[in-house]
Amino acid sequence: MNAVRSAGRPTDRRVPARRPGGSGPLFAAPFLVFFVLFLVVPLLWGLWLSFTDSSLTGRGDAAFAGLGNYTEALTDSRMWESIGNTVVFTLLSTVPLVLFALVMALLVHTGLPGQWLWRLSFFAPYLVPSAVVWQVGVLLYQPDSGMLNTLLQSAGLDAIAWLDDEKYAMWSVVLITVWWTVGFNFLLYLAALQAVPEHLYEAAAIDGAGAWRRLWSITLPQLHRTTALIGVLQILASLKVFDQIFLLTKGGPNGATRPVLEYIYDTGFTGYRLGYAAAMSYVFFALLLVLSVGQFKLFARKEV
Amino acid sequence: MTVTAETFSPPRTRTPAVPRQRRGATRRTRRSTRPQQVLGPGPAAKAAALAALVLMTVVWLAPLAWTLATSLKNETDAASIGDGWLPANGFTMDAYSKILSQGKLPVWALNSLIVAVAVTAITVAISAAAAYAFSRTSFRGRRLLFGATLASIMVPPQILIVPMFREMLALGLVDTYAGMILPQVVMPPMVYILKKFFDGIPPELEDAARIDGAGHLRVFTSMVLPLSRPILAAVSIFVFITTWNNFLWPFISTSDQSLMTLPVGLATVKDAYGLQYAQTAASALIAAVPLIVVFMVAQRQIVKSVATTGLGGQ
Numbered sequence: 136m137n138a139v140r141s142a143g144r145p146t147d148r149r150v151p152a153r154r155p156g157g158s159g160p161l162f163a164a165p166f167l168v169f170f171v172l173f174l175v176v177p178l179l180w181g182l183w184l185s186f187t188d189s190s191l192t193g194r195g196d197a198a199f200a201g202l203g204n205y206t207e208a209l210t211d212s213r214m215w216e217s218i219g220n221t222v223v224f225t226l227l228s229t230v231p232l233v234l235f236a237l238v239m240a241l242l243v244h245t246g247l248p249g250q251w252l253w254r255l256s257f258f259a260p261y262l263v264p265s266a267v268v269w270q271v272g273v274l275l276y277q278p279d280s281g282m283l284n285t286l287l288q289s290a291g292l293d294a295i296a297w298l299d300d301e302k303y304a305m306w307s308v309v310l311i312t313v314w315w316t317v318g319f320n321f322l323l324y325l326a327a328l329q330a331v332p333e334h335l336y337e338a339a340a341i342d343g344a345g346a347w348r349r350l351w352s353i354t355l356p357q358l359h360r361t362t363a364l365i366g367v368l369q370i371l372a373s374l375k376v377f378d379q380i381f382l383l384t385k386g387g388p389n390g391a392t393r394p395v396l397e398y399i400y401d402t403g404f405t406g407y408r409l410g411y412a413a414a415m416s417y418v419f420f421a422l423l424l425v426l427s428v429g430q431f432k433l434f435a436r437k438e439v
Numbered sequence: 440m441t442v443t444a445e446t447f448s449p450p451r452t453r454t455p456a457v458p459r460q461r462r463g464a465t466r467r468t469r470r471s472t473r474p475q476q477v478l479g480p481g482p483a484a485k486a487a488a489l490a491a492l493v494l495m496t497v498v499w500l501a502p503l504a505w506t507l508a509t510s511l512k513n514e515t516d517a518a519s520i521g522d523g524w525l526p527a528n529g530f531t532m533d534a535y536s537k538i539l540s541q542g543k544l545p546v547w548a549l550n551s552l553i554v555a556v557a558v559t560a561i562t563v564a565i566s567a568a569a570a571y572a573f574s575r576t577s578f579r580g581r582r583l584l585f586g587a588t589l590a591s592i593m594v595p596p597q598i599l600i601v602p603m604f605r606e607m608l609a610l611g612l613v614d615t616y617a618g619m620i621l622p623q624v625v626m627p628p629m630v631y632i633l634k635k636f637f638d639g640i641p642p643e644l645e646d647a648a649r650i651d652g653a654g655h656l657r658v659f660t661s662m663v664l665p666l667s668r669p670i671l672a673a674v675s676i677f678v679f680i681t682t683w684n685n686f687l688w689p690f691i692s693t694s695d696q697s698l699m700t701l702p703v704g705l706a707t708v709k710d711a712y713g714l715q716y717a718q719t720a721a722s723a724l725i726a727a728v729p730l731i732v733v734f735m736v737a738q739r740q741i742v743k744s745v746a747t748t749g750l751g752g753q
Contacts, residue, residue: 158576158655158656159572159576159577159578159581159655160572160578161572162569162571162572162576162659163569163573165564165565165568165569166565166566166568166625166630167569169565169621169624170587170588170591170625170627172621173599173603173606173621173622173624174599174625176602176606177602177603178594178599180605180606181598181599181601181602184601184602184605189605235495239495242488242491242492243492245485245488247485247488247489247492251735251738252496253492253496254738255734255735255738256496256500257495257499258741259503259731259734262680262684262731262734263684263727263730264683264684264701264705264726264727265684265702266701266702266703266705266706267702267705267723267726267727269705269706270506270719270720270723271502271506271723273714273716274502274506274720275502275505279519280517280519282502282505289523314499322741346484375597377597377687378686378687382686396597400600403600403601404691409601409605412601413601416597416601417598419595419598420594420598423593423595424593427593
């Protein structure tokens with residue numbers, strides 16, 4: 136969001152001693168070469184592929200399919216189901232990922248001793264690769280001797296088939312995602328809290344405002360921009376969920392947790408239908424764009 | 440608002456009437472007033488905050504603690520019902536010695552290191568040079584190219600995977616280090632972050648160098664880069680973490696076990712050997728430890744990089 140807004144801001148006045156025909160392009164060249172090779176080319180290539188019935192290896196003639204892949208995508212009930220799963224995942228994960236991050240940051244910001252320990256324990260999971268999250272997930276959700284079922288049983292409750300029961304699978308994925316990624320938002324909130332001007336609290340203290348009053352009338356309003364930013368980033372990130380679901384459940388049981396990116400991956404790399412996978416990628420990209428523009432408009436209006 | 444004891448006690452924050460505190464007092468004051476600003480003053484609020492903090496920390500550390508406990512069991516104990524945190528047959532290092540002697544873990548760790556270091560070096564070098572070009576030089580098409588770089592932040596990398604794989608096939612880079620490394624070096628947010636930082640360097644410094652006859656290359660290497668050390672460190676750490684943890688692209692671009700990175704190797708081997716819970720736990724911890732150590736060493740830089748590079752995401 137920031138990026139978009141400041142793009143229009145003139146920065147030229149800061150550039151001293153403009154030298155036309157200087158070596159500027161040479162500095163940009165290496166990046167631009169990679170940019171074209173590994174971003175622009177695949178982007179256009181993918182667009183081309185989406186109009187063909189190309190296979191993974193590219194052997195044989197890929198017939199031009201026109202809009203066939205797109206009409207198929209739009210009527211593919213499994214694609215819409217996977218989009219539905221993605222949306223459900225996003226709704227279920229975003230709220231706790233914002234709320235927990237806020238609560239953690241507020242508590243850590245109180246300045247209680249042991250700062251490094253709190254920071255480390257909330258942020259450490261974020262440092263863990265998704266493949267490790269998978270392994271931790273297995274150990275948590277293991278039906279017989281996993282941590283959660285051990286806890287349930289010691290409390291006298293029945294064990295749950297966390298990842299194999301359609302009722303619980305999505306919740307299990309959300310649970311571990313919150314554990315894994317909340318640290319990032321937590322740090323963003325922590326940085327924002329440190330920037331809240333001190334004099335606001337001093338004034339409030341003089342007026343005798345209580346703790347809740349300060350939280351509701353100063354801290355949260357001051358964090359408003361951060362909350363909006365985190366919310367937007369989180370929604371976009373959650374919509375792109377792939378790694379942990381692919382590794383934990385392979386989209387199962389019975390497709391109950393399969394997000395749209397996994398369906399695209401399955402189509403392209405397991406089903407070898409690259410053209411169709413590319414078309415679905417672009418449908419998904421279009422949905423993301425519409426959503427981002429919508430979010431941006433909403434966000435921009437609130438700012439005014 | 441309810442009237443509390445607070446109303447009757449004098450405000451604890453510094454008032455204008457009180458002269459500047461002596462050095463010894465400053466630290467204590469900062470520690471005791473700052474917290475009260477967000478929560479409440481008084482021992483009750485503090486105790487409640489501490490309790491909540493401890494509870495959340497325990498919950499957040501429990502999965503890692505469970506992984507550690509499991510990694511120290513033998514396989515029978517690790518899979519047996521109701522064993523809980525303590526194994527029937529005592530703790531053992533068996534799982535660690537097995538995966539380190541038989542598995543490919545050391546090879547994968549080395550591959551991860553090679554890929555992450557290479558990606559970080561190339562990304563930072565080309566992004567910094569491009570940011571310099573966009574920030575402090577002028578040439579035709581500069582704005583357009585920077586605009587394109589910014590716009591590309593909107594492209595989700597996942598939709599590039601399919602055509603990128605075909606491109607790698609065409610270039611003959613599947614199952615090579617280059618094929619794993621090169622596509623990961625395009626990180627437009629890093630260019631944006633560095634450009635913003637370079638924009639803030641005062642022009643007067645550059646003018647002085649110019650009068651001494653320095654060209655762009657001299658200005659870039661002996662003025663801009665040294666001044667940008669903190670942001671370069673933050674960006675490097677962020678790129679390193681992202682690359683070390685990246686799963687999807689290395690997973691797709693390699694099928695050769697001796698080329699796999701740590702995350703890819705770990706994820707693939709579960710299919711190969713079935714589930715050995717203690718070994719799973721041990722390898723998870725071995726894979727997680729390097730970055731946790733990096734974090735403990737470079738905490739401040741990482742916090743800063745997350746704060747300034749909010750565009751990161753999962």
